[in-house]
Amino acid sequence: RKEVEQDPGPFNVPEGATVAFNCTYSNSASQSFFWYRQDCRKEPKLLMSVYSSGNEDGRFTAQLNRASQYISLLIRDSKLSDSATYLCVVNPPGSYQLTFGKGTKLSVIP
């Protein structure tokens, strides 16, 4: 089983739609969780950290379910500029390296 698994998509959604991505991780002792965004041929950039209590940043909401070992990202009122690949990222226990999923590609269509 891969350490971090994501549906690669692509997700093609109209502007204004709500879209949700899920991700599962294999190591139950993992400590930190993130969503990174990567535009085509660009570097990954931190979108948001994911906390056990859930957290929201504008149109973006991230949630963590430790019991089921999955992480979600919800994007409301999608904008054209949200088109990118969204990478689910986990910090394994006892390590400072980041473990990335393959990413989920989102295309927001006018």
Added chain:
Amino acid sequence: GAGVSQTPSNKVTEKGKYVELRCDPISGHTALYWYRQSLGQGPEFLIYFQGTGAADDSGLPNDRFFAVRPEGSVSTLKIQRTERGDSAVYLCASSLTQGRDTQYFGPGTRLTVL
């Protein structure tokens, strides 16, 4: 302020050649990381430096890969006897300290081995 910079942005080389990839971290960041991203994949960890020392090199695929950070700032990733399978984008990231600080990525070096 200036972000992480990497040079060159693109490198084309022939199989068997030696290459060096450079990373300039954000000023004042003590932790530096190298990752490799193949087409259609997420970045994969290679090595992590805290200061001048390699704190974790468990991701280096074999002994053809080596990285240094002699003065605790700039780092160089060195690949000997390159193979076609080494073709990828090599990403460098830095964070303020080790631990859970945000890792900021550079634009990467796209390496193509012919």
